[in-house]
Amino acid sequence: MEIGLNTLYNIGSNYSIKLNKDEILVYEDDPLRKNKTTDEKKQENTSQKKELEKSKSSKELSQDEKRLVGDLQARDMEVRSHEAAHQSGGAATGGASYTYQQGPDGKMYAIGGEVSVSMRGGSTPDESIRNAMAVIASAMAPSDPSSQDFAVASSARVMMMKAQQQKSKEIQNELLGKETYKSEAEKNNNEKEEPSRIDVPA
Incomplete structure (x- = not known):
């Protein structure tokens, strides 16, 4: 197993190993490491204090801030x-898109939103009517429609x-077409029933 020297140094060795003049291994305290460790500890303590202060400040909201958070959650x-x-x-x-506001607790709350609705005509009047009914159903689906929904x-x-x-026009034209056809047919039938008179000179 190989471990780099930096790794050994970083895992807590506060001493160095040296050879003295008689070439015997001697353990000596490393003053640089001790100072560095103390500095590192101070930095860690400072950063931990800052984190605690942040978490305390977010946990300790004023009554107004708590009320605002409650309002934002409801909205x-x-x-x-x-x-x-x-x-x-x-x-x-498609999906809804939202407008957000950050609360005093640091969280984001949706305060507005929208959904795209397709209002397209159809190839027939019946299809256009179905599409319009779907749009009306989508717009009026919430229990409290907005002015935009209306x-x-x-x-x-x-x-x-x-x-x-x-x-209605198509139905009317269709009926008129049938009526026209019917009256034309009756007219033709009446002409056939009456015998044609041909005057022959005597």
């Missing part, structure tokens, strides 16, 4: 559940009404 839970409700609506296109739902309702109007 964090509210924001996260609000955004989770949006995601469950069916029109969300605005998104309102835009989706406008899109849905336009799709419903388009669908």
